Amino acid sequence: YDVYGAPVMADSGRLRGVTLVMHDITEQKKLEQVRKDFVANVSHELKTPVTSIKGFAETLLDGAIDDPVLSKQFTEIIWKESDRLQMLIVDLLELSKIENAQFKLDLEDMSLKDITEDVFELVRGKAEEKGMHLHIQEQGSSVIEGDWQRLKQVVLNLVSNAISYTPSGGHVTVALKEQKDAVVLKVQDTGIGIDPKETLRIFERFYRVDRARSRNSGGTGLGLAIVKHLAEAHHAKIEVQSEEGKGTEFSLTFPKKQPSTL
Numbered sequence: 079y080d081v082y083g084a085p086v087m088a089d090s091g092r093l094r095g096v097t098l099v100m101h102d103i104t105e106q107k108k109l110e111q112v113r114k115d116f117v118a119n120v121s122h123e124l125k126t127p128v129t130s131i132k133g134f135a136e137t138l139l140d141g142a143i144d145d146p147v148l149s150k151q152f153t154e155i156i157w158k159e160s161d162r163l164q165m166l167i168v169d170l171l172e173l174s175k176i177e178n179a180q181f182k183l184d185l186e187d188m189s190l191k192d193i194t195e196d197v198f199e200l201v202r203g204k205a206e207e208k209g210m211h212l213h214i215q216e217q218g219s220s221v222i223e224g225d226w227q228r229l230k231q232v233v234l235n236l237v238s239n240a241i242s243y244t245p246s247g248g249h250v251t252v253a254l255k256e257q258k259d260a261v262v263l264k265v266q267d268t269g270i271g272i273d274p275k276e277t278l279r280i281f282e283r284f285y286r287v288d289r290a291r292s293r294n295s296g297g298t299g300l301g302l303a304i305v306k307h308l309a310e311a312h313h314a315k316i317e318v319q320s321e322e323g324k325g326t327e328f329s330l331t332f333p334k335k336q337p338s339t340l
């Protein structure tokens with residue numbers, strides 16, 4: 079508690095009592111802590127690739143540049159780390175845009191199946207490299223009112239994760255099912271799964287179940303935080319079901335019409 083006290087004096091000048099004002103600051107403190115943790119995490123995530131880029135550039139300048147094998151190897155690392163830095167900055171900007179009070183969806187009627195097909199085009203290269211199989215299932219119409227670009231981001235993040243966290247040769251399925259007033263989109267994989275204890279935390283910014291493995295998967299740690307924000311902006315419900323070693327299913331239930339436009 080924040081406590082302020084002030085004496086209350088009688089006309090005679092004698093002390094009559096004390097007024098105490100107490101504010102419950104636990105909630106405020108928690109938010110402040112979340113903000114501090116976020117800044118610390120961002121700094122750490124930015125520092126790691128920058129340190130590596132700087133180190134390898136220095137080594138090149140110190141002479142490694144004359145060795146064709148080393149110079150190729152180091153330049154590749156510099157490229158990879160810059161790429162990582164760029165993804166991180168793009169995701170951070172995206173998150174800050176979404177969290178802005180002025181953030182608005184650009185709504186239109188569109189099909190989640192079309193979005194999934196677009197996303198599969200984007201990830202096809204990565205999927206083929208790993209020998210992964212991509213499938214779409216549709217029951218009824220998958221047309222909802224939503225923001226095309228944002229929903230594409232949602233499906234892309236979920237499908238990219240499904241590919242990243244599934245061993246070579248596995249399957250990723252996007253299943254779409256019409257309900258009375260909603261459409262359910264499921265992204266299923268046959269991957270490593272998530273410990274049930276972790277399923278709530280994975281939506282936190284920079285939270286990863288296995289830091290080392292996730293970093294190697296090329297993600298920024300912000301993907302699911304972005305998914306959660308954008309799904310909530312569309313009044314969608316998110317559920318996760320997972321079994322370790324078997325696979326994971328993210329399920330998003332979208333209303334067909336956004337409440338604001340009913």
Ligand code: ADP
Nearest residue numbers: 239240243280286287292297298299300301302
């Ligand atoms: P990242 O960039 O690390 O993938 P995300 O926010 O997209 O960050 O995901 C957070 C964490 O949730 C991941 O690091 C991973 O541990 C876990 N995760 C997400 N999707 C899956 C999945 N389909 N299968 C297993 N684990 C997953």
